[in-house]
Amino acid sequence: MKENLTKTRELLSQYREDYALCSKCKICHGNHVQEVNHARFFRNCPSGSRFRYEAYYASGRMELARALNLKEITVTPQYKHALYTCMECGSCQEQCYPVKQIFPLRVIELLREKAVAEGWGLLPEHAPILKNLEETDNFLGKPQAERDKLIAELGVKDAAKEKCKVLLFIGCQYSYKPELKKALTSAARLLKKAKAEVGILGSQELCCGAPLLELGDRDFFESFAAENIKRIEATGAETVITLCAHCASVFAEEYAPFMNAQPVHITQYISEALAAGKLKAGKSAKSTVAWHDPCRLGRRLKVYDEPRAILDAIPGLKRVELERSKGNTLCCGNGGMAAQAYPEFGLDVAKERVFEAEFAGVDKIVTACPWCEEMLQDGIVGRKSKVQVENILTLLDESMGGK
Amino acid sequence: MKRPQALAKSIYLKDMDNRRVLKRPKKMEADPTHNLPENIEKALKLLKGALGEEWATADDAVTAGYARDQGFKHCMYPDIIALPGSTDDVAKIFQIANECLVDVMPYGTGCNTVGLTIPLFGGIILDARRMDQILAIDKDNLYARIQPGVNYCMLQAEAQKLGMRVANPSAPATVSVVSNHLFCNINTMASKFGFGMDNIIEAQVVLPTGEVLEVGPRAYGMDPAQVAGFGPDMATMLRFAMGTLGYVTEMTIRLYSAPAFDLEFYPAYPDDDLTDLIEALYRLARDNQCLEIAHLQNTFYGIFMGENNKETEAFVDAVPRNNIMAHFGGATEEEARIKVDYARTQVQEVSEKYFFIEPEMMVEMVGGKIHLDRWNKFFRETVRVQRVRGSFIIGALVNSLENFYEVEKTMRRAVTNQVGTTDGIFRPDDASAYFQPYHMGRMAYLEFDLYTHQDDKDDFLRAYMGFFRAFFTAQAMGSVAAAGTASLLKGLPGLDIALPMAQPEFANLMGLAAALKQTVDPNDICNRRWDYDTGTAKKFSIF
Numbered sequence: 001m002k003e004n005l006t007k008t009r010e011l012l013s014q015y016r017e018d019y020a021l022c023s024k025c026k027i028c029h030g031n032h033v034q035e036v037n038h039a040r041f042f043r044n045c046p047s048g049s050r051f052r053y054e055a056y057y058a059s060g061r062m063e064l065a066r067a068l069n070l071k072e073i074t075v076t077p078q079y080k081h082a083l084y085t086c087m088e089c090g091s092c093q094e095q096c097y098p099v100k101q102i103f104p105l106r107v108i109e110l111l112r113e114k115a116v117a118e119g120w121g122l123l124p125e126h127a128p129i130l131k132n133l134e135e136t137d138n139f140l141g142k143p144q145a146e147r148d149k150l151i152a153e154l155g156v157k158d159a160a161k162e163k164c165k166v167l168l169f170i171g172c173q174y175s176y177k178p179e180l181k182k183a184l185t186s187a188a189r190l191l192k193k194a195k196a197e198v199g200i201l202g203s204q205e206l207c208c209g210a211p212l213l214e215l216g217d218r219d220f221f222e223s224f225a226a227e228n229i230k231r232i233e234a235t236g237a238e239t240v241i242t243l244c245a246h247c248a249s250v251f252a253e254e255y256a257p258f259m260n261a262q263p264v265h266i267t268q269y270i271s272e273a274l275a276a277g278k279l280k281a282g283k284s285a286k287s288t289v290a291w292h293d294p295c296r297l298g299r300r301l302k303v304y305d306e307p308r309a310i311l312d313a314i315p316g317l318k319r320v321e322l323e324r325s326k327g328n329t330l331c332c333g334n335g336g337m338a339a340q341a342y343p344e345f346g347l348d349v350a351k352e353r354v355f356e357a358e359f360a361g362v363d364k365i366v367t368a369c370p371w372c373e374e375m376l377q378d379g380i381v382g383r384k385s386k387v388q389v390e391n392i393l394t395l396l397d398e399s400m401g402g403k
Numbered sequence: 404m405k406r407p408q409a410l411a412k413s414i415y416l417k418d419m420d421n422r423r424v425l426k427r428p429k430k431m432e433a434d435p436t437h438n439l440p441e442n443i444e445k446a447l448k449l450l451k452g453a454l455g456e457e458w459a460t461a462d463d464a465v466t467a468g469y470a471r472d473q474g475f476k477h478c479m480y481p482d483i484i485a486l487p488g489s490t491d492d493v494a495k496i497f498q499i500a501n502e503c504l505v506d507v508m509p510y511g512t513g514c515n516t517v518g519l520t521i522p523l524f525g526g527i528i529l530d531a532r533r534m535d536q537i538l539a540i541d542k543d544n545l546y547a548r549i550q551p552g553v554n555y556c557m558l559q560a561e562a563q564k565l566g567m568r569v570a571n572p573s574a575p576a577t578v579s580v581v582s583n584h585l586f587c588n589i590n591t592m593a594s595k596f597g598f599g600m601d602n603i604i605e606a607q608v609v610l611p612t613g614e615v616l617e618v619g620p621r622a623y624g625m626d627p628a629q630v631a632g633f634g635p636d637m638a639t640m641l642r643f644a645m646g647t648l649g650y651v652t653e654m655t656i657r658l659y660s661a662p663a664f665d666l667e668f669y670p671a672y673p674d675d676d677l678t679d680l681i682e683a684l685y686r687l688a689r690d691n692q693c694l695e696i697a698h699l700q701n702t703f704y705g706i707f708m709g710e711n712n713k714e715t716e717a718f719v720d721a722v723p724r725n726n727i728m729a730h731f732g733g734a735t736e737e738e739a740r741i742k743v744d745y746a747r748t749q750v751q752e753v754s755e756k757y758f759f760i761e762p763e764m765m766v767e768m769v770g771g772k773i774h775l776d777r778w779n780k781f782f783r784e785t786v787r788v789q790r791v792r793g794s795f796i797i798g799a800l801v802n803s804l805e806n807f808y809e810v811e812k813t814m815r816r817a818v819t820n821q822v823g824t825t826d827g828i829f830r831p832d833d834a835s836a837y838f839q840p841y842h843m844g845r846m847a848y849l850e851f852d853l854y855t856h857q858d859d860k861d862d863f864l865r866a867y868m869g870f871f872r873a874f875f876t877a878q879a880m881g882s883v884a885a886a887g888t889a890s891l892l893k894g895l896p897g898l899d900i901a902l903p904m905a906q907p908e909f910a911n912l913m914g915l916a917a918a919l920k921q922t923v924d925p926n927d928i929c930n931r932r933w934d935y936d937t938g939t940a941k942k943f944s945i946f
Contacts, residue, residue: 024471024515025575025577026512026513026514026554026575027575027576027577030556030577036556038560038561038564039553039557039560042556052486053460053465054469054530055464055465055467060468064464067467072467073467076464078460078462078464079462081464134405137404227404
């Protein structure tokens with residue numbers, strides 16, 4: 001492991017001006033005011049909307065950072081509750097940075113890093129995730145060897161043994177969760193149809209480290225990052241395609257400066273293939289769909305248009321926008337590892353998002369992030385909703401016959 | 404993967420250990436009667452019982468969020484935060500506060516800028532954010548009944564769906580409609596519709612004793628659409644009361660029909676001279692055709708038009724010094740156009756130096772970087788100010804129209820030629836005025852601002868000092884009317900003498916406010932600012 005492998009290490013105190021000069025204008029509490037059409041959909045901070053105290057909004061968390069750094073207060077259980085209920089969706093920063101040049105999300109991330117470094121951070125509910133990562137190299141605690149089976153199942157190259165131009169970084173969730181297998185199969189099929197020379201790392205693929213970054217354990221994250229980068233570079237791949245939005249953001253923000261391969265999210269790759277005529281969508285059954293922008297793909301990487309272009313390319317689908325979309329998207333409820341500690345809270349947020357889909361009159365919420373898919377599905381069950389959640393790759397693949 | 408051994412730990416801890424440790428500002432000075440530790444403890448227990456365990460807390464992590472705002476006031480921690488969910492809850496909070504002699508600080512959405520909700524003596528912060536419902540919205544009779552946690556963005560969105568609009572404040576979209584309307588809907592651009600306080604039809608207020616008072620038509624058992632009828636109405640006592648007289652839990656406010664078609668026009672001229680501007684503005688106001696009208700000098704204009712510093716600077720340099728922006732509406736586009744054309748002739752009659760910036764030209768002038776549509780929406784529909792930090796300091800004056808020109812010039816001189824410097828600290832156009840004619844028998848409204856560079860944090864302090872210099876210079880001219888903030892200003896060292904000297908009627912105002920406060924709040928618990936016994940304020944409450 002190398003020190004300072006990825007981002008230059010930053011200290012919370014370097015953001016002193018940000019948290020000291022937060023003017024409490026509360027712009028971080030909601031959406032862009034010119035884009036709000038309904039009172040209910042103004043609110044966009046998941047934790048603030050639920051817990052209501054100032055400490056649960058970015059403006060209050062800036063005070064948490066300030067007060068702790070100045071030793072005005074000490075850490076209490078409620079302090080940790082306020083810190084770890086943040087879903088790190090970045091809605092606050094999306095609103096605040098353009099007008100105030102303040103980075104509330106970064107302050108929250110660094111506050112979590114400080115918590116880990118000082119030893120008061122993390123909650124008992126986070127322990128299994130860390131344990132799994134230590135023992136199995138994936139946060140689900142599954143045997144790495146199982147990933148080798150995917151090479152044959154998907155009919156792709158074993159990138160650990162032979163060179164490949166395009167490396168598909170599958171991610172922990174798609175590697176192990178049976179309910180996501182369909183989307184994974186579709187991804188591989190679509191890439192092959194697009195004539196991509198795809199390989200995967202199998203058991204050599206480690207967790208990207210996104211959960212660790214979200215929890216503030218940057219040291220441990222860097223261990224995974226260093227090893228993954230080494231293994232990816234060894235494949236000679238020119239492009240690394242990520243399936244998960246969390247992997248995508250980590251690759252783009254943390255890995256990219258240290259590897260030759262270009263990271264892209266699968267929606268970017270597929271939409272380009274569609275535009276270039278390498279893929280042609282078939283017909284889909286008539287339905288009204290809405291794209292749910294995963295926070296990490298949308299707000300962090302600004303991948304807004306590509307998934308919409310994919311949906312627009314499928315005849316039969318009528319795409320509508322949710323009230324909170326693109327930069328104003330509402331978190332699915334599964335961000336920032338908050339739902340891992342507070343599942344009921346996560347579910348509440350998911351149910352609100354499902355309500356929004358019902359409000360828009362859609363049959364399906366379409367997304368491309370396993371975290372969102374999982375949480376939205378729970379939200380659908382929780383609301384007893386008729387709305388369905390669908391992976392964009394499955395939708396496209398099935399329009400092309402699914403074979 | 405083996406966990407590395409605390410690589411970053413040493414870095415962080417070193418950083419922490421080297422930090423100077425400040426004395427925690429929570430310690431309030433000893434108070435023989437209010438906010439005694441044992442009473443705080445008792446109050447918390449009672450509040451948890453009344454509101455539910457979740458909605459009252461004394462945890463430092465939560466109180467820290469209410470200890471400070473963007474003003475210069477040193478942070479002061481409240482003892483308890485309470486989040487009521489209903490009028491009954493608010494009443495219970497006041498009852499408990501009286502029983503335990505604990506102060507209550509009313510708090511809307513917390514967008515205050517000058518320490519108005521910072522608890523000077525500790526006590527309970529009464530945060531309205533759970534009370535954020537639009538209770539009724541009546542398209543036929545043009546009103547909405549709302550709770551104090553509703554902000555302008557939320558209400559405007561719902562009103563727009565029904566073809567209506569709210570009178571805009573010059574405040575962020577996130578401010579509480581109730582608080583801002585009570586605070587006169589400060590600096591409103593909707594001159595045609597009066598101040599915010601003119602748009603209050605009725606209100607439900609929990610007095611500091613815990614009693615619920617209805618003011619307006621509802622007090623007489625009437626519908627908000629009906630005239631209140633005979634008898635006194637106590638609605639006006641709430642104006643500018645800043646939470647010193649209780650807590651408004653519901654309010655009915657006027658809405659206005661939104662026109663089917665909108666048109667803006669932008670007369671402007673480059674001279675740094677306001678004479679022709681005042682005349683043109685006043686003519687437009689008297690004609691009563693435009694829905695919104697305001698004068699904006701270029702630096703003021705820039706902070707609204709630009710989304711960031713770069714855009715702002717481009718805009719400030721590109722537009723003329725003095726600009727009028729007026730918004731016209733009509734049932735048809737033609738009707739709106741006729742109004743614009745007529746207004747144009749009126750402005751041209753005042754002076755030939757006016758030229759009219761076409762929207763396309765304005766976009767071109769600033770290199771296509773300005774979202775003109777969004778600005779127009781700001782102006783005519785949506786609450787406009789979002790950029791607050793360090794961008795301006797407001798010196799709001801309510802002034803007589805005739806005196807406006809001299810006051811503005813004097814303030815500018817005071818700012819740009821400060822004592823102890825050989826150069827003007829600010830360029831002349833760093834100081835900027837925003838002027839709006841109120842023509843319903845009211846005075847003109849002048850806002851004098853100083854603009855700092857948002858990236859230059861030191862600039863903020865310079866502007867602050869400059870603002871004070873300008874403020875007192877203008878006050879010396881007898882032009883400042885510090886309207887209804889009497890209940891806040893009473894007893895403040897110096898100000899209680901200086902303000903009545905500048906404005907004799909202010910002494911009466913303070914006397915009335917004091918008497919009213921003592922009547923409705925016998926235990927002096929609600930937004931306590933000055934002592935009943937001594938008549939003086941121990942702590943400076945604003946700025």
